[in-house]
Amino acid sequence: MKSIAAVxxxxxxxxxxGVVSHAGMGMLRELAELSGLSAGVTAALADTYRxxxxxxxxxxxxxxAAAVADGATCIDGVGQSCGDREHVFGPAASTTTMWRLVDERIDAAHLPAIRAARSDARAAAWAAGAAPAGDGWLHIDMDATITIDHSDNKQNAAATWKKTYGHHPLLAFLxxxxxAGGEALAGLLRAGNAGSNTAADHxxxxxxxLESLPAAYRPDPDDPAAQKILVRSDSAGATHKFATECRRQGVGFSFGFAVDARVRDAVDTLNLADAWYPAIDSGGGIRDGAWIxxxxxxxxxSGWPAGTRLIxxxxxxxxxxxxxxxxxxGMRVTAFITDTPNGVIDGQLAGLELRHRQHARVEDxxxxxxxxxxxxxxCHGFDANNAWLxxxxxxxxxxxxxxxxGFTEHPDLATCEIDTFRYRVLHVAARITKGARQIRLRIDATWRWAAAITxxxxxxxDAFP
Structure with a gap:
């Protein structure tokens, strides 16, 4: 019999x-200070103040930056997010001051200094334990995307090739x-009608x-022992000028290649010669139903740099x-070109194809x-939106x-996507207490990830000196 008592x-x-929500945002805010990002930006913009x-x-x-990571989508939202937590993270600038920073101070003349500050912060973070480890290669993935704008009063917003309207930024991720998110090395905000395969933009x-990488991780075409870097892109990056520039900079390339009549003729020749080999998956095993x-x-x-291979x-x-x-x-055929010679990557052709296929992670x-x-x-102005980028x-x-x-011992938090990371870490609730001339942030003990966050x-x- 069911109880009818009122709940x-x-x-x-x-x-x-003494209660604060979104307390985890303070971790990112403090990291900006520890890595020197805040100090670098202050030095870059000092001359914009009278x-x-x-x-x-x-x-x-x-x-x-911390508020955007926490989920803010506009400057007004950033002001509210920071202003509501002054008792935890200290005094915050007004929304007007934030608007002025983006709309006036970070202009085209100061953007290079902002990028240099981000590069210095990356060097500090890598020295503190965030440096990549692996086979010695760094893989830079480039791709463009469309940022839709439903308004026609934003500078350089235009019709895109997808029949939408907005901007067409080109991005590079390490x-x-x-x-989950990789590292964002660089971005170029472009008009909505910018071409996908514009070599100058790439x-x-x-x-x-390359400038955003720490100095010790940059390539040197004259030093065979320098850092090895590979640039990957889809067929939009497969232009002769861009490939030549990669060679000049001392970086390798792996670009998607259009399947045209020449490639289809090559497929027929390879089919007749039975010259296909099994592809492999990310674990090194044979990938069923795929050949290379x-x-x-x-x-x-002949128009490509010497040593270019078509796979x-x-x-x-x-x-x-x-x-x-x-x-x-009845087979789907794709192609890519690379200048990596034999014997460099494990698995020979299969290893090269797997490496190129992993470029798809840039979509994530x-x-x-x-x-x-x-x-x-x-923002309405193009320079202001550049600053926002x-x-x-x-x-x-x-x-x-x-x-x-911070989360090396908790891979479930290190690899979760940003929405999950916000829910588990950034949006955590805590209580503020004061005593012995200290302010303490007491994270909710019942939260499943409280110990990991602490x-x-x-x-x-401890990672930063």
Whole structure:
């Protein structure tokens, strides 16, 4: 028999004291100070002030980046998020001051100094434990995306090739498979009608991406022992000028290649010669229903840098996929070019193809960036939206460094996507207490990840000298 007794209700009142929500945002805010990002931005923007400032511009920039990582999508939202937590993180600038920083102070003349400050902060973070470890290669993934704008009063917003309206930024991420969002090396905000395969834009972003790396991790074409870097992109990056620039900068390339009539003829030749080899999966095992072959000698590649190789892949399409009329024998054919010679990557052709296929992770990086402020460009001016883009990239980096340094013993938190990371870490509730001339942030003991968050916070503080 069911009880019909009234369910007791929790009494709700607005008289709580010493309680703070979204307390984890303070971790990112403190990381900006520890890594030197705040100080670097302050030095970069010092000449934009006529007199002393009340709030250092680097602190305002750090507030913006931390709040964007926490989920703020516009500057007004940042002001509210920071202003509500002054009793935890200290005084915050007004929304007007934040607008002025983005709309006036970070202009085209000061953006290079902001990027240099981010590069110095990355060097400090890598020295503190966030440096990549692996086979000695760094993989830079480049791709463009569309930021839709439903308004026609934003500078350089235009019709895009997808029949939408907005901007078309080109981004470069350092592939860090151990974290969800990667590291955001560089970005170029472009008009909505910018081309996907504009070589000049790819060259610009590559230069910025290399400059954003710590000095010890930059390539040197004259030093065979220098850091090995590979740039990956889809077929939009496969231009002769961009490949030549990669060679000049001392970095390798792996670009998608259009499957045209020459490639289809090569496929027919390889089929007749039975020259296909099994592809491999990420674990090194044979990938069922996929084969690879080299077609370097079957297609004229004389216009590309010396040593360029053409590698093809054919596979059975997944159920329900629609084939093109040019697909041979019911197989989906794709191609890419690379200048990596034999014997460099384990697995030979299969290893090269697997490495190129992992470029697809950049789609996850862009999706994460769009969930961290890139979905909306809040300003009318193009320079102001450029500044907003740098704030988004800084926010992405802060999250990556926090997970790489602080949550090494908790892979479930290090690899979770930004929405989950916000729920578990950034949005955690805590209580503020004062005593013995100290302010203590007491994270809710009943929260499942309370101990991990506390340990990560202390680990971040210990990592920086």
């Amino acid at each position: 007791s209700r929790v009494k709700v009142s607005a008289d709580g004291h 007199g002393p400032w009340i709030y250092p511009p680097g602190a305002v920039f750090a507030d913006l 592939d860090r498979p151990e974290v 060259i610009t972003v590559l230069g910025r991406a 072959a080299e077609a370097t000698g079957l297609v004229d590649l 093809l892949r054919k596979e059975r399409p997944h159920p329900g996929a629609q084939l093109n009329f040019t697909d041979a024998d 990086r862009i999706r994460e960036a769009k969930a961290t402020g890139l979905r909306n460009l809040p 740098e704030i988004i990239l800084a926010a992405t980096d802060l999250v990556a460094w926090a997970t790489l340094i 340990a990560a916070w202390h680990r971040l503080r």
